[in-house]
Amino acid sequence: IITDRIAIMKQQLFFLFTLCCIQHAIWAQQTNPTKDPIIDALINEAETNSQLKTLAHQLLDKIGPRLTGTPQMKKAHDWAVATYTQWGIPAELQQWGTWKGWSRGITHIDLIHPRIQSLRGTQLAWSPSTSKKGVTGEVVIIPKIKDSISFSRWLTSVKGKIVLISRPEKTGRPDYNWEEFATPASLEKMKAERSEHQQAWRENMRNTGYRSTRERAKAIEAAGAAAIVSSYWSKGFGANKIFSAYTEKIPTVELSLEDYGMVYRLAENGAQPQLKITALSEDLGRVPTFNTIAQIPGTTKADEYVVLSAHFDSWDGGTGATDNGTGTLVMMEAMRLLKKVYPNPKRTLLVGHWEAEEQGLNGSRAFVADHPEILPKIQAVFNQDNGTGRVVKITGSGFVDAYDYLGDWLSAVPGTIREEIDTEFPGMPSRGGTDHASFLAAGVPAFNLSALNWWYWNYTWHTNLDTYDKIVFDDLRSNAILTAILAYKASEAPEKVSNTKRVMPVDPKTGAPRPWPNVRKPRRSGG
Numbered sequence: 001i002i003t004d005r006i007a008i009m010k011q012q013l014f015f016l017f018t019l020c021c022i023q024h025a026i027w028a029q030q031t032n033p034t035k036d037p038i039i040d041a042l043i044n045e046a047e048t049n050s051q052l053k054t055l056a057h058q059l060l061d062k063i064g065p066r067l068t069g070t071p072q073m074k075k076a077h078d079w080a081v082a083t084y085t086q087w088g089i090p091a092e093l094q095q096w097g098t099w100k101g102w103s104r105g106i107t108h109i110d111l112i113h114p115r116i117q118s119l120r121g122t123q124l125a126w127s128p129s130t131s132k133k134g135v136t137g138e139v140v141i142i143p144k145i146k147d148s149i150s151f152s153r154w155l156t157s158v159k160g161k162i163v164l165i166s167r168p169e170k171t172g173r174p175d176y177n178w179e180e181f182a183t184p185a186s187l188e189k190m191k192a193e194r195s196e197h198q199q200a201w202r203e204n205m206r207n208t209g210y211r212s213t214r215e216r217a218k219a220i221e222a223a224g225a226a227a228i229v230s231s232y233w234s235k236g237f238g239a240n241k242i243f244s245a246y247t248e249k250i251p252t253v254e255l256s257l258e259d260y261g262m263v264y265r266l267a268e269n270g271a272q273p274q275l276k277i278t279a280l281s282e283d284l285g286r287v288p289t290f291n292t293i294a295q296i297p298g299t300t301k302a303d304e305y306v307v308l309s310a311h312f313d314s315w316d317g318g319t320g321a322t323d324n325g326t327g328t329l330v331m332m333e334a335m336r337l338l339k340k341v342y343p344n345p346k347r348t349l350l351v352g353h354w355e356a357e358e359q360g361l362n363g364s365r366a367f368v369a370d371h372p373e374i375l376p377k378i379q380a381v382f383n384q385d386n387g388t389g390r391v392v393k394i395t396g397s398g399f400v401d402a403y404d405y406l407g408d409w410l411s412a413v414p415g416t417i418r419e420e421i422d423t424e425f426p427g428m429p430s431r432g433g434t435d436h437a438s439f440l441a442a443g444v445p446a447f448n449l450s451a452l453n454w455w456y457w458n459y460t461w462h463t464n465l466d467t468y469d470k471i472v473f474d475d476l477r478s479n480a481i482l483t484a485i486l487a488y489k490a491s492e493a494p495e496k497v498s499n500t501k502r503v504m505p506v507d508p509k510t511g512a513p514r515p516w517p518n519v520r521k522p523r524r525s526g527g
Contacts, residue, residue, distance in 0.1 A: 039412055039485055041341040046481045051336060052473055055083070055329050056321075060468045065316035067125055068356040069099035069287055069527055073313060077292050080312070080353055083332065084294040089339050091294035096366035099356065100527020101284025102126045104316065109253055111263065112136070113274035119263070121255040122464070123279035124230070125316060126527060127245035134278035135251065137162040137226040141267045142216075148209025159224035162275050165217060166231045167201040168264040170194045172257045174236055174458065217246035227277050228252045231260035236458035239465050242317025251279040254317075289355050289526075291363045296339055298348035298491070305348050305374060306490045308334060308483060309364065309383035309435050309446075311357030318466035322456060327384040328353060330476055334483040345491040347379055354435050356526065357385075358462075364435035365522035368442050375439075379497055380406075380490045381446035382483055383436035387460065389452030390475035391482055392420055395427030397436070398516070399445050401498035402426055406447065409489035417478045426502045431517045441517040445499050449479065 059076065066073045077093050084091035102125070109119040140161045145151045170193055171178070178187050210216045217228055227250055232241040238256070245252035255263065266273040292312060298304065310327035314320020335351050354363030368375065384391070394410070396402030403425040410418055430437040436446035452475070460466040490497075504513040 036412065038342055038488060042337050042484045042488065043414065043481055045337050045340055046333070046477055046484070050333070050473075050477055050480075052329055052333055052476050052480065055332055056325065056468060056471060056473075058083075059328065060319045060321050060325050065318065065320045066312060066314045067102070067104075067316040068289060068313045068359060069101045069126070069284070070316070071103055071284075072316075073355065074287070074290075076312060077290050077353075077355075080292045080294075080332070084335070087336055087339055089294050089296055089335060091292060093290040094293055094367070094370070095288045095290050096363065096370060096522065097289045097356075097524030097526070098286045099289050099525070100126055101287035102527070103282040103284055105129070105280030105282065106278065107253065107280070108134070108278040109255065110276045111273060112276050114266065114271050119255055119259040119275075121229075121253050121259065122242065122317065123281060124243065124245040124252045124254055127252045127279060127281060128247060128249055129281040129283075130227075130251050130277060130279045132278075132280065134276050135162070135226045136274065136276045139164060139229070139263055139267045139273045139275055141264060142204070142208070145204050145207040147207055151208040151210075155219060155223040158220060160226050162227045162229060162277070163220050163225045164229050164260070164264055164267065165213060165220065166229075166260065167198065168231075168261050169233050169257055170197055172233075172237070172261070177237075214246045217252070221247045221250050225250060227275075229255055229260070229263075229275070231255050231257055233257045234458055234461075234463045236455065236463075236465075239459050239463045240317065241462050242315055242464055243462065251277060253277055253279055289363070291355060291367055292353040293367075294335060294351050296335065296343065296345055296349040299344050299346055301347045303348075304377045304379055304496065305350050306345075306379050306487050307381040307439070307446075308349070308351040308487060309381050309439075310353060311355075311363065311385060311435055312353035313355050313358055313363075314466070315358060315462045317462065317464040318460070319468060321466050321468050321470055322387045322454075322460040323462065323466055324357070324385050326388045326471060326476055327386075330384050330479045330483055333476075333480040334487060337480065337484040338487060342488055342491075345488070347491040349487055349491060352435075356523070357435055359526055360523055361432065361435055361438050361520075362522040362524070362526070364438035365520060366524065368438045368519065369522060375442050375444055378439070378444045379493065380486075381436055381439045381444060382449060382486055383434055383446065384449045384451070384479065384483070385434040387451050387453055387456035388470060388472045388475060389454045389456075390417075390420055390478050391449040392452045393422045393424070393450040394447055395423065396425040397427050397440055397445065397447055398429035398502045398504075399498065400426050400500050400502050402445065402447075405490075405493065405497045409486050409493075412489055413482055413485050417482050429501075429517050437517065438520075441519040443499055443501070443516075445497055449483065451475070451479070
């Protein structure tokens with residue numbers, strides 16, 4: 001009996017050992033399914049010799065924000081060319097237009113009556129400068145307006161005044177903070193009061209007779225105001241959206257939610273607050289706009305291309321770290337990895353760093369317009385543009401056969417990266433928002449590597465908080481590995497991939513299929 005039991009136990013142990021071996025083999029296959037030495041080398045280089053932090057410091061800390069038309073934008077282009085050249089990758093600037101040149105200076109905003117306090121704010125992009133002495137004036141708010149006639153009468157009173165043009169917020173706490181700590185009754189009360197306040201503000205602005213904030217700002221400027229103050233809260237603690245000024249002669253500055261609300265309440269309650277604003281900048285006239293283009297030449301199919309894509313410009317409230325410093329860093333690091341490990345690709349590897357994306361995908365649209373000879377020869381475009389997180393979604397962008405080739409390329413990606421990614425095939429073509437849309441409109445298979453947002457929309461997208469400290473470098477390293485492997489597999493694919501488009505769904509308004517996105521011309525002269 002004992003001998004039989006020992007035999008049974010040995011059989012059981014052998015079975016368990018065999019099962020463990022099978023499971024380990026399956027896990028290993030999922031983690032690195034191809035056993036491809038090139039892929040192994042790409043991963044090893046990315047993990048043991050990452051240049052992401054060095055590149056981020058050079059771009060974000062030393063150069064800073066990259067507003068189109070500024071010296072920092074040109075410095076970034078020159079830095080990228082120099083960096084690629086150092087890696088042995090030929091690179092150049094391709095001019096495609098001109099823009100309003102502008103250089104930011106010092107911004108200082110002080111409350112000087114009824115008490116003294118330095119306020120948190122900044123001059124908006126392309127704003128006219130103050131003198132070195134700054135401007136000082138009483139702060140006024142737009143009163144309750146009956147109609148356009150009463151607004152015109154009020155405009156006669158703003159000469160020499162500093163005008164607040166934005167709606168003050170009822171609360172500076174994000175909704176998630178209210179939802180965690182407030183009583184249900186208090187939360188609902190806050191939302192009701194906020195909604196009522198927003199509706200009243202919209203109605204009052206309609207009564208002015210001007211349809212937009214831009215139009216009202218221009219009317220206030222024409223009436224002789226000394227300066228305009230705005231506040232565009234991003235619905236996160238301490239976060240404001242920082243965009244461009246609407247004025248041409250007087251300065252426009254943005255105040256934090258907290259300081260704007262305080263100054264607004266002082267004016268609303270008759271305290272006659274006064275501000276001193278020093279907002280120095282320089283109008284540089286017309287300056288050229290560029291794309292940075294770098295290439296690793298192909299060998300057997302050198303006239304076909306795999307394109308890596310990221311916009312290079314940013315708004316300048318922060319340093320443009322997650323929009324789109326991170327996309328830029330991923331594409332640069334991927335090119336570095338490929339040059340070191342895969343220096344003789346089958347197809348030419350081309351990377352584009354586009355300028356003036358923030359003003360309407362202008363750089364990538366210009367590339368599409370200026371290089372019609374390349375478009376039919378592009379195997380695939382891989383674009384990244386939405387924050388610091390790891391890639392979590394890729395769609396087929398409306399190409400019916402995308403599952404076959406994109407699915408195959410993704411199967412070569414380590415399971416630890418691939419398992420985070422949701423796919424959707426055939427998906428729908430994007431009509432804008434990111435630069436891959438410029439290529440999609442021309443019928444080129446282009447795919448956006450959509451990332452986990454890390455509260456991107458509230459805290460870093462176009463805000464004063466879009467800075468180096470928000471970068472998650474572990475996620476960026478995974479994205480660089482993913483991009484490099486996709487580019488390698490696309491380059492090595494035996495055939496040119498299909499760009500057959502899906503049958504578009506029916507538009508219920510017209511009863512006809514929705515059209516594929518149209519190619520749009522770039523804006524070549526801006527500002």
